[in-house]
Amino acid sequence: MKEKISVYWTRRDFRLRDNPALTAAIAFAKKENALLLPLFILEDYMCAGDPKFQFGYPSRVFLSKTLPEFSSEFPHFALVRGKGAESILKLSKKADIHVFVNEDVYPDFYTQIKKIQHAGIDIKLFADMLTVSKETKTGAGNYYSVFTPFKKAVWKEFVEVKTFPKVSFSNVSFVSSQKIQELFSKIVEPKEKEIMKCFSDNKTFTVGKKEYNISELIDRNMKFENWYISEEGALKHFDSYLKNGMSGYKDDRDSLEKDKTSRMSLALAWGLVSTRTLKDKIQKYFDAKFENPFSTSLNQGAMHYISELIWREFYKYLFVHNPKLISQEFQEKFRGTVDWVEAHEAHKRFEAWIQGKTGYPVVDAAMMQLAEEGWMHNRARMIVASVLTKNLGVDWRWGQEYFRATLLDLDEASNNGGWQWGASVGADPKPIRIFNPYLQAENYDAHDVYQKKYLSEEYLANPPKPIVEHKDARGEALKRYGLSEKKDGDARDY
Ligand SMILES: Cc1cc2nc3c(=O)[nH]c(=O)nc-3n(C[C@H](O)[C@H](O)[C@H](O)COP(=O)(O)OP(=O)(O)OC[C@H]3O[C@@H](n4cnc5c(N)ncnc54)[C@H](O)[C@@H]3O)c2cc1C
Structure with missing residues (x-):
């Protein structure tokens, strides 16, 4: 037997x-x-x-x-x-x-x-x-396609979900190491060096029929030493954030200068912790269930944090029902209709974007952060996505691909959702948002702290000229998307 x-x-x-x-x-x-x-x-x-x-x-x-x-x-x-x-x-x-x-x-x-x-x-x-039910539907029986109503619909389920306790192996018998040898033909010793030996050191990716080698584009060695690598490490990191950062999350989360988000994305991407455990810890720390998504009396930092965890849920929910999103716009009207710049020019601009040579200092700083840390602040991700697609007219799929190849916290659904949002082709009710990289820098890096951290002295002393002037970008972008300022445009400069 x-x-x-x-x-x-x-x-x-x-x-x-x-x-x-x-x-x-x-x-x-x-x-x-x-x-x-x-x-x-x-x-x-x-x-x-x-x-x-x-x-x-x-x-x-x-x-x-x-x-x-x-x-x-x-x-x-x-x-x-x-x-x-x-x-x-x-x-x-x-x-x-x-x-x-x-x-x-x-x-x-x-x-x-x-x-x-x-x-x-x-x-x-x-x-x-995905913590909440993937079958969550609107009153009319459709899947949600807009974040805020989705959040309202799932909030209660999310804050009430139960977690499983830490497992115990007492009274459990394991398949022995010797038996494992008999069951499998190719066993790898679970040691860093042995695992790396199995991996190719390939750093290439392909967009627009061209293969790029990241090492040839940008010669930065990614630093990993500041990251946690285990469940215990990630939990300790979060406990410290609860004490020192969570209460200020609502006010600080967008500030590039303060750089005070939790950096839990890596742990969540690899399942070192679950969103449910983070939610439990927040409830315990603030001694509140956070049942009301509109409460103004509960800790607002924590309320906002839960809301961001639900953004993560939303992108997974969209993805599970629409796997084609990886290459196809969520909004039907933008499928195959956006007039991206022609390939030769697009490759030139795309390379400059990767190399931090767009001439928009905040964008170039952000691209350096990605190259050096394998991570980028959320505000910066939004800015570089908007600039690549709107100002430079490069297809959002190219940006998505570069992020896939370089992000440490890569999460396919959040990355795709972020790119579709940045390109204004995703599940966002606004017609189009065109970020002004100068205004963004002014609002979120008022003292140039972020820009100075990632840009070289040479760059700061002599910033390159923008490869596309921002003042021309708005009209060009609207044209490219087949929109008119009067009818569809949101006159606000973001
Ligand atoms: C173009 C683009 C690409 C992105 N790619 C990824 C990706 O590959 N992996 C990834 O985890 N996130 C991605 N995001 C979302 C967001 O930028 C990161 O989750 C966030 O920067 C991670 O840092 P943090 O853990 O300090 O976030 P915090 O601000 O501390 O937020 C806590 C957690 O909430 C979730 N969260 C926060 N903001 C978002 C958001 N906008 N969308 C979805 N979930 C969110 C994350 O799980 C995050 O760890 C992307 C956003 C954009 C605009």
Whole structure:
């Protein structure tokens, strides 16, 4: 008889707290007297390092650091090379497996799951990345397409959702290391160096039929040392933010100068913590449930923070129902209708944008921040997205692609949502927003602190001339989008 194994297939959920799939896998192992097998499959596409699959270079480096931490939480852990569904199918030939996995929201995930289900393997999915129900609908029975009504609809569910306690392995038997060797043909030692050996050092991405090599465009080495790499580290980081930053979040979150956002995006992208745990911690710290989304008496920093976590939910919700969004505008009227600048000029401008040579200091500083840290402040992300698409007339998909290749906190849905918002083609009721990079710098970096931090002395002493004058950009952008100032334009300069 085949041995009964409870497989916890971990993908982007590297934590012991509030982990629905791991909790269920342990419960099953205990009830059914099965052995527990925590499994991570280092898939071929991860190793190849294709940004299209969320595996740009920073993602690979981070995975090589966080996986050893997570695997060390278990007495035995299987880190194997292979292809997701195929590896599970092969395993099912050798053991009576029951698979537990936290649900991802991306098309490739569902394709793999279908293959496994089709083979008759018992696999159970658990809602995780998206906390609120993906079936949330308007009174008329449609999926939401605008953030504010969505937020109102899901707020209560979000603040009331329960978390699972930290798992315990007492009375659980694991598949032994020796048995793991017998079950899989390609095992990787969960050590940073060994994992990196599996990865290509490819730093390329392709847009507009041209392959770019990031190292040739910009020679900055990304710094990783200031980031947490484990669940414990991320929780400690958040506890400190609760004490020192949360109350000021509403007022400070947009300030480039203050740079006081929580930097929890990396932890959320890799599941080192869940949004539910952050929500619980906020409730505990402020001793309030935050039931009313309009409350003005509760801590406003915390209220705003919860609202941002719900933005994250919103983008995942949109994505799960519209996977085509990755390459297609949310708004139908902009599909194939925006007149982006012609390819030769677009490549020139795109390269200048990447290299921090647009001549708009705040944009150039932001692009340097991304190159140096693999992270960019949200306000800066909004500015560089608006400038690339509106001022420079470059297709938003190109910007999305560069971010996919270079962001440490890459989250496909938030990145896509951010780019579609920045390009005014996404789920935003405003007709078009054209950011004025000078006004943005004045409002959010009044003392040039941010710009001075990331721009070289040479640049500051002699800033390059903007490659497109902002005063011409507004009219050009409206034309490109087929809009007229009178009918559709929002005369405000943002
Ligand atoms: C063009 C563009 C690309 C983006 N790409 C990504 C991405 O790949 N990964 C990513 O996590 N976020 C992305 N964002 C959203 C946002 O910029 C980051 O979540 C935020 O900067 C992360 O920093 P933080 O953790 O300090 O945020 P905080 O301000 O401290 O916010 C706390 C958390 O709320 C969520 N959040 C905050 N703002 C947003 C937002 N606008 N949209 C969705 N969720 C939000 C994040 O999970 C964040 O960690 C993008 C935004 C834009 C405009």
